Amino acid sequence: MVLDRIQGPNDVHKLDAFEREKLAREIRSFLIEKLSVTGGHLASNLGVVELTIALHSICDLPRDQIVWDVGHQSYTHKILTGRKGDFDRLRAMGGLAGFPKREESDCDIFGTGHSSTSISAGLGLAVARELKGEDYKIFSVIGDGAMTGGMVYEALNNAAEFKKNFVIILNDNNMSISRNVGGLSMNLARMRTSENYKNFKSGMQSSLEKIPVYGNRIVDRMRKTKEGIKQLVIPGMMFEQMGIMYLGPIDGSDIEGMRQIFLEATKIEGPVIVHVLTTKGRGFAPAERHPAKFHGTAPYDMATGLPLKNPATTYTDVFSTVMRKMGGRNDRLLALTAAMETGTGLVRFHNRYPGRFFDVGIAEQHAVTFAAGLASQGLIPVFAVYSSFLQRAFDQILHDVAIQKLHVIFAIDRAGLVGPDGETHQGIFDLSYLSLIPNMVILAPKNKWELSDMLKWAIDTEGPVAIRYPRGAAFDGLREFREPIQRGRAEEIYPLRGRGTKMILLAPIGSMVERALRLRELLLQAGYDVALVNMRFAKPVDEAILADYANRVDLVVPMEENVLAGGFGEHVEICLKEIGYRGKTFLVGFADHFIPHGSVEALMEEEGLTAEKISRKIISLLSSEE
Ligand SMILES: Cc1ncc(C[n+]2csc(CCOP(=O)(O)OP(=O)(O)O)c2C)c(N)n1
Numbered sequence: 140m141v142l143d144r145i146q147g148p149n150d151v152h153k154l155d156a157f158e159r160e161k162l163a164r165e166i167r168s169f170l171i172e173k174l175s176v177t178g179g180h181l182a183s184n185l186g187v188v189e190l191t192i193a194l195h196s197i198c199d200l201p202r203d204q205i206v207w208d209v210g211h212q213s214y215t216h217k218i219l220t221g222r223k224g225d226f227d228r229l230r231a232m233g234g235l236a237g238f239p240k241r242e243e244s245d246c247d248i249f250g251t252g253h254s255s256t257s258i259s260a261g262l263g264l265a266v267a268r269e270l271k272g273e274d275y276k277i278f279s280v281i282g283d284g285a286m287t288g289g290m291v292y293e294a295l296n297n298a299a300e301f302k303k304n305f306v307i308i309l310n311d312n313n314m315s316i317s318r319n320v321g322g323l324s325m326n327l328a329r330m331r332t333s334e335n336y337k338n339f340k341s342g343m344q345s346s347l348e349k350i351p352v353y354g355n356r357i358v359d360r361m362r363k364t365k366e367g368i369k370q371l372v373i374p375g376m377m378f379e380q381m382g383i384m385y386l387g388p389i390d391g392s393d394i395e396g397m398r399q400i401f402l403e404a405t406k407i408e409g410p411v412i413v414h415v416l417t418t419k420g421r422g423f424a425p426a427e428r429h430p431a432k433f434h435g436t437a438p439y440d441m442a443t444g445l446p447l448k449n450p451a452t453t454y455t456d457v458f459s460t461v462m463r464k465m466g467g468r469n470d471r472l473l474a475l476t477a478a479m480e481t482g483t484g485l486v487r488f489h490n491r492y493p494g495r496f497f498d499v500g501i502a503e504q505h506a507v508t509f510a511a512g513l514a515s516q517g518l519i520p521v522f523a524v525y526s527s528f529l530q531r532a533f534d535q536i537l538h539d540v541a542i543q544k545l546h547v548i549f550a551i552d553r554a555g556l557v558g559p560d561g562e563t564h565q566g567i568f569d570l571s572y573l574s575l576i577p578n579m580v581i582l583a584p585k586n587k588w589e590l591s592d593m594l595k596w597a598i599d600t601e602g603p604v605a606i607r608y609p610r611g612a613a614f615d616g617l618r619e620f621r622e623p624i625q626r627g628r629a630e631e632i633y634p635l636r637g638r639g640t641k642m643i644l645l646a647p648i649g650s651m652v653e654r655a656l657r658l659r660e661l662l663l664q665a666g667y668d669v670a671l672v673n674m675r676f677a678k679p680v681d682e683a684i685l686a687d688y689a690n691r692v693d694l695v696v697p698m699e700e701n702v703l704a705g706g707f708g709e710h711v712e713i714c715l716k717e718i719g720y721r722g723k724t725f726l727v728g729f730a731d732h733f734i735p736h737g738s739v740e741a742l743m744e745e746e747g748l749t750a751e752k753i754s755r756k757i758i759s760l761l762s763s764e765e
Pocket residue numbers: 183186209211212252253254281282283284285286312314315316419434477478479501503528531
């Protein structure tokens with residue numbers, strides 16, 4: 140096996156062209172087999188095996204620097220830098236991360252996870268290299284989907300001005316997670332099919348000879364032509380006009396061709412884009428047929444590609460069903476996504492009401508302000524978005540939505556721990572960054588029925604509303620508790636019983652209600668009297684119910700799947716102080732640190748947030764004062 144000879148960075152340099160081809164086949168089989176057990180980002184990785192081998196074979200790592208946009212496609216890079224042996228524990232706690240991590244390898248020069256950062260980071264590296272008087276190659280590898288993110292254009296604009304040498308490899312597989320959208324995507328599609336691609340492919344050598352003046356020749360030619368329409372199909376014109384040299388499109392399965400072009404590109408003065416055409420899911424038929432399904436996959440059967448387990452009903456499924464239903468009842472209801480149609484459960488709404496569905500690309504900031512514009516005209520946009528991706532749009536929420544009290548609904552999926560994607564994707568900050576914005580109303584459901592009720596309530600109310608719910612199976616307990624939703628009102632589940640050594644109020648929100656059930660049992664067993672209130676609203680907090688309990692309990696325990704800093708518990712504490720509560724509080728949530736990858740339960744254990752661990756802390760707190 141050629142793969143066995145790859146033990147660390149630059150081992151790929153020892154291979155000849157034939158062996159490089161063989162290595163690509165072996166890596167592909169390796170990934171298909173390993174990910175069938177662990178799950179992970181299969182389709183994107185299968186698409187860039189050859190591209191990564193070509194790149195590594197002209198780089199001297201870790202001296203040369205590669206920035207992977209999003210970083211979900213960096214598995215071959217990890218294999219080629221000595222991490223092949225870690226793939227059995229891909230994305231497991233303490234195991235190999237699914238994204239580049241500086242602490243994992245000195246070949247991971249820049250950590251990623253969120254989209255569209257690689258050109259800015261690459262430019263930063265290039266400027267730093269010059270300021271430090273150093274000399275090495277810098278590559279940013281970015282997908283066509285990531286090119287829909289606004290930061291890319293801020294970076295290109297800047298790169299054209301700064302004129303630093305670095306190479307942007309545009310990995311164009313004609314897909315984001317779902318179909319790629321927008322004007323740029325249409326432009327790339329035209330480039331794929333243009334005559335120049337065919338010419339470039341057949342005349343690689345003559346194209347290479349032209350490289351130093353390649354861009355200018357195209358621009359000169361375009362200036363001369365009077366047939367304006369033809370300009371549209373000249374690849375790279377858009378980039379060239381911005382002052383970024385463009386090469387391509389080139390074939391992303393041709394390792395030798397890519398090696399030559401990548402190397403030549405590093406010799407060009409200023410920023411260069413090399414446009415590479417790849418195939419998402421390449422070499423695994425189910426993934427080539429359904430790239431969206433295999434973008435991020437759970438373990439699967441290698442023969443058929445079918446999932447090994449049937450997934451339980453998720454909050455995303457519930458959201459999906461209710462949106463579709465409500466779309467039929469209210470024709471002002473709109474659904475928005477920033478390139479996460481599948482993940483947020485909007486496929487059914489899209490199919491049923493195509494005119495009221497909008498995928499704006501990986502553009503969370505734009506999505507929020509676009510929603511604000513729609514809401515200003517009396518429409519009801521629901522922006523379904525992952526908690527960690529919404530972080531990008533903080534000012535748009537504050538400035539464009541909240542100040543104007545516009546009725547935009549934020550359906551915040553993946554709120555709480557997401558597990559294997561790790562620190563970049565854990566949705567543990569939204570309660571903090573939303574709570575501090577005036578006019579925001581924030582809810583979190585305890586179970587699947589409550590998500591449905593909250594969404595319907597949010598559609599009928601006014602002003603900005605956020606509903607946050609976690610990844611994974613929806614809780615289907617506590618079905619009998621279904622008080623109608625009222626603004627700022629909590630729901631009492633279990634009152635105090637009137638007997639016990641100390642009185643405790645458990646005040647969980649969202650997913651923590653389920654955990655509080657078990658916690659309550661443990662505390663009852665320890666001899667305490669324990670009430671449980673489902674707080675429902677992180678903002679406005681139900682002051683009345685807190686005031687009611689304030690005189691009766693010794694301890695209030697707000698619980699949230701969010702960081703404690705600026706979170707729900709802190710707001711409850713402020714409220715209790717205003718009410719004049721004299722007892723203790725014990726805040727349950729995440730400490731002030733980033734939480735790495737692993738299964739959600741393992742991480743909860745590590746964070747001390749299992750019912751058992753919380754109960755031990757509470758018992759010790761209360762017994763220390765006895
Ligand atoms: C800010 C942000 N929004 C959404 C995502 C989710 N996301 C991860 S990969 C991806 C699609 C990227 O498409 P592309 O760059 O073309 O890479 P491909 O998977 O096709 O290789 C999306 C939307 C993200 N990582 N970051």
